Amino acid sequence: MLKVLKSGFFMTVQDTGRMGYRHMGVPISGAMDMESAKKANQLLENPPEAAVLEITMTGPTLEFGAPTYICISGAYLSPTLNNEPVENYKVIQVSEGDILSYGRLEKGFRTYLAIKGGFKTNKVLESRSQYFPVTPGKCLKDGALVEYGETRLFEPAISELKVEEKFAHTVLEVHKGPEYSILTDPQLAALFGKSFTISEKNNRMAYQLSELVEGHQHSMLTSGTMPGTVQFTPAGRLIILMKDGQTTGGYPRVLQLTEESIGILAQKKFGDNISFKLI
Amino acid sequence: MKEHPISIKQFGQRAVLLEWPNQVNEAILSEILGFTDCFKKLGKADWEMSVAYNSLTMVNTKSDIDFDAVQNEINECLGSIDKSKKRLKRTLWKLPVCYDPEFAIDLAEVSQVLALSQEELIRFHTSNQYTVYGIGFLPGFMYLGGLPEQLEIPRRKEPRLHVNKGSVGLAGKQTGIYPQDSPGGWNIIGSCPTPIFNPKAEEPCFVKVGDRIQFVEISRAEYDLKRIESEVGIYQPEKIALDA
Numbered sequence: 338m339l340k341v342l343k344s345g346f347f348m349t350v351q352d353t354g355r356m357g358y359r360h361m362g363v364p365i366s367g368a369m370d371m372e373s374a375k376k377a378n379q380l381l382e383n384p385p386e387a388a389v390l391e392i393t394m395t396g397p398t399l400e401f402g403a404p405t406y407i408c409i410s411g412a413y414l415s416p417t418l419n420n421e422p423v424e425n426y427k428v429i430q431v432s433e434g435d436i437l438s439y440g441r442l443e444k445g446f447r448t449y450l451a452i453k454g455g456f457k458t459n460k461v462l463e464s465r466s467q468y469f470p471v472t473p474g475k476c477l478k479d480g481a482l483v484e485y486g487e488t489r490l491f492e493p494a495i496s497e498l499k500v501e502e503k504f505a506h507t508v509l510e511v512h513k514g515p516e517y518s519i520l521t522d523p524q525l526a527a528l529f530g531k532s533f534t535i536s537e538k539n540n541r542m543a544y545q546l547s548e549l550v551e552g553h554q555h556s557m558l559t560s561g562t563m564p565g566t567v568q569f570t571p572a573g574r575l576i577i578l579m580k581d582g583q584t585t586g587g588y589p590r591v592l593q594l595t596e597e598s599i600g601i602l603a604q605k606k607f608g609d610n611i612s613f614k615l616i
Numbered sequence: 617m618k619e620h621p622i623s624i625k626q627f628g629q630r631a632v633l634l635e636w637p638n639q640v641n642e643a644i645l646s647e648i649l650g651f652t653d654c655f656k657k658l659g660k661a662d663w664e665m666s667v668a669y670n671s672l673t674m675v676n677t678k679s680d681i682d683f684d685a686v687q688n689e690i691n692e693c694l695g696s697i698d699k700s701k702k703r704l705k706r707t708l709w710k711l712p713v714c715y716d717p718e719f720a721i722d723l724a725e726v727s728q729v730l731a732l733s734q735e736e737l738i739r740f741h742t743s744n745q746y747t748v749y750g751i752g753f754l755p756g757f758m759y760l761g762g763l764p765e766q767l768e769i770p771r772r773k774e775p776r777l778h779v780n781k782g783s784v785g786l787a788g789k790q791t792g793i794y795p796q797d798s799p800g801g802w803n804i805i806g807s808c809p810t811p812i813f814n815p816k817a818e819e820p821c822f823v824k825v826g827d828r829i830q831f832v833e834i835s836r837a838e839y840d841l842k843r844i845e846s847e848v849g850i851y852q853p854e855k856i857a858l859d860a
Contacts (some may be wrong), residue, residue, distance in 0.1 A: 347618035356677040359664035361813065361821035362752045362795075461789050461815050471755060471815045515625055515633050558638060559750060561666050561673025561757060565630060585668045585752030585759075 338402040339456070342483040345397040345439070347575070348477045350456055351540075353473070353479075353494045355464035364581050365564060366466035367411040369541060369603035370447055371473040371596070373411035377451035377482040380408045380428050380498055383492075387455025388465040390477070392448045394606065396439020397477075401431045403487035410500075412445025412604060423502075426498040428491075444504045445604035453491055457484040468581055507532065509598040510580040510616045514567060516589035519555045525526075528553065533575065533610040534606050544602060565594035567613075575589070577602060620644055622694070627673065627681040634672040634690065640761050642747060649673050649704055649826045655693050667825045668750035668759060706826050708745060710854040711793075711808050713784050713831045714839035719807035726786060726803050728771055738833055740764050741805065746791065746829045756795035756813025756821050760829060763791050775801035776810050782807045784831070806831075809842040810853050822853065 341348070350518050351374065368374035368391055378387050386489065396414045409425045416439050418422050423429055423437075425448075431437070439448070458465050459502025461472050511587035520528065533546040554574035561584065562568070568576040568588035577594065578586075579602070591611060594602065605611060620636050620643075627633040634651070636644045645667075651670060652665050662678040674686075709786025715723060715738050725738050727734045746760035763786070771787040776799065779785075783794045794800060795813045808831075823829070832854075834842070844850045 357664060358755075358820070359666045359673075359675060360751060360825070362755045362757050363820075458796065512626075512628050515635075557630060558640065558669040558671070559752070560635075560668050561627075561631075561633065561675075561752070562669040563628065563673075563675060565628060577763055583753045584666055585750060590627075 339483040339485060340402060341479060341483070341528045342398040342400055343438075344437075344479050344481070345392060346395040347393040348397050348509065349467040349475075350388050350458050350477065350483065351391045352455075352464055353386045353548045355462050355466055355468070358462050359584050360606055362584050363462065363471060364468060364542075364584060366464065366468045366541075366580050367450065369580050370411050370445075370449070370600040372600045373447075374449045374451070376426065376498060376500065377408040377410035377449050378455075379495060379569075380495060381406060381451055381453050383451065383453070383455055383494065387451065388458065389394040389452075390450040390456065390483070392439070392450065392560075394442060394446060395450065398438040400435065401435045401437070402433060403485070404430075404432050405485060405488045406430055406493070407437070408451045408542050410449045411446050412448040412504075413443040414446075414448045415440030415443060424497075426500050428493045428496045431477055441593040444502065446606040447603055452485050453488040457489040503601050504604055506601050507611050508614045509530065509602060509611050510595045511567070511592040511598065511613050512595070512616065513525065514590035514592045515560070516555065516569070517591050519553060519589055520563045521551070524550050524553070524612050528610070529613055529615065532610045534609065535602070535607055539605075540608060541579055542584055543579055544577045546577070546607070550575065553589070555589050557587065557589060559585050560590075562586045562590060563593070565596070565599045566590045567594065568594035579603070620647060624690055626681075626683040631673060631675040631681070631687055632681070632690070634674070634700060635754075636670045637658050638670055640669050640749060640792055643747060643840055645747065645826060646795060648696050651694060653704055654697050655690070658689070658693060660689075664858040666750070666752055669761075704751065704826065704827065706858040707824070708828045708830060708856040708858050709823060710780045710812055710830050712834040712838065712842055713742070713808050714834050714836060715806040716836045716839065718836075719780070719783065720805045722772075722803040723805045726805055729769055730766065732766065737767070737805070740766050741791065742831045742833050745754075745830045747826050748823055750825055751823065754798065756811070756823075758792055758812065758823060758829065759790055763789055767791070769803055771801040772803060775799055779804065780807070780808060782811070783837070784808055805840070806840050809834075809839050809846055813845055814826050814849070816849065828858065
């Protein structure tokens with residue numbers, strides 16, 4: 338068991354997501370920055386669907402109840418194991434009683450903790466990704482116990498990875514969304530001609546952008562949405578749906594982020610800048 | 617039967633959006649469901665398909681798509697639909713609603729605005745059958761069509777920060793049930809004790825797009841009993857098979 342001594346700002350169990358329940362209105366969920374989560378699992382030679390912890394903004398304090406191996410990826414939150422600094426993208430052996438904690442947020446916004454064999458919480462609708470009320474809890478709280486299997490000996494094929502980090506990337510690559518054609522020249526100029534600021538309304542469901550674009554009066558019937566869909570409200574607000582985002586919506590879908598851009602955006606926080614580039 | 621024209625658009629790297637004419641009607645819904653059924657029978661397991669009014673969003677869960685190839689498959693499927701085939705099996709669900717003032721926090725105000733007595737309002741709400749045009753937004757949230765004109769009322773000026781799970785609301789041309797506690801701007805006229813979405817059930821969402829819903833008024837005592845049944849998971853919503 339992993340014991341959550343302090344939970345930090347927001348920490349959830351995530352895997353590759355809950356596929357096949359969209360027709361019931363269930364969002365996909367899963368790691369926001371899938372690329373980072375995937376790399377940590379790969380180093381531990383886990384299957385891709387092994388569950389990891391997604392840790393947002395401030396880190397938790399965690400105590401390991403059995404020996405295993407871990408790997409940290411994504412944002413850099415100055416992690417320490419028993420008060421000794423440890424690095425991201427490196428296979429680390431841990432013993433019973435070891436304490437993992439985090440310090441200052443240096444880069445990015447979401448860090449991942451993968452563990453040999455993956456975390457073994459209960460699956461709901463074929464996934465371990467936490468999403469309330471499909472799963473009983475919204476996030477892991479102080480005192481929570483998270484199950485994992487003990488591993489005494491593991492010799493990784495690759496013990497360390499040099500990763501080209503994308504934290505400095507601010508350009509989000511996008512496809513045209515289904516209602517792209519409603520955009521006027523001034524709206525297009527605003528969308529692609531300047532950068533936008535991440536508003537304080539950002540979470541696993543959606544990222545709102547602070548700057549408004551000239552509004553519109555286009556009304557449409559509710560239709561399907563996905564992670565990465567950029568909704569455009571009549572007031573001119575841009576809302577980018579993320580992994581826990583609703584499956585349908587009534588606002589025009591003007592852009593659609595690439596999978597890679599969803600991962601880049603997932604590492605942005607309040608006040609960061611982004612811009613759009615059509616591909 | 618005359619078929620409606622369809623537009624097929626790529627939607628990002630992994631999805632395709634099929635759109636029928638911009639109308640809410642049962643003929644279009646039947647065509648969408650006919651196509652969905654036909655495409656599923658081709659054994660394409662990697663697609664999630666979600667219907668909403670006049671559109672179908674198909675998302676590939678495994679990989680990026682080759683749009684031209686998918687478009688061909690869709691067109692082939694559209695061409696192979698047996699038009700003479702009877703429409704799909706549909707169910708009428710009779711869902712209990714308690715209009716007790718404890719839950720129906722806006723009933724008095726709504727009845728005043730619509731100039732209907734509370735009894736008339738409840739009679740209008742329960743006499744109609746509503747068609748399920750989509751399930752989305754939140755798990756188990758149904759987009760229902762067919763609200764009697766007499767019950768059309770604008771949504772509340774200020775949304776509430778908290779609306780209880782099960783609350784039955786009115787807003788514009790829509791009526792519906794909040795499937796979970798959430799913020800919301802609909803006028804609340806009752807509460808349904810039967811959960812539309814239950815991840816522990818074998819069939820997490822018993823309602824399907826194309827089904828119909830009719831609300832049945834229940835007393836406070838019946839509500840309390842059904843609420844307990846729901847909590848222990850033994851609820852059994854009344855259903856009637858509709859003629860194909």
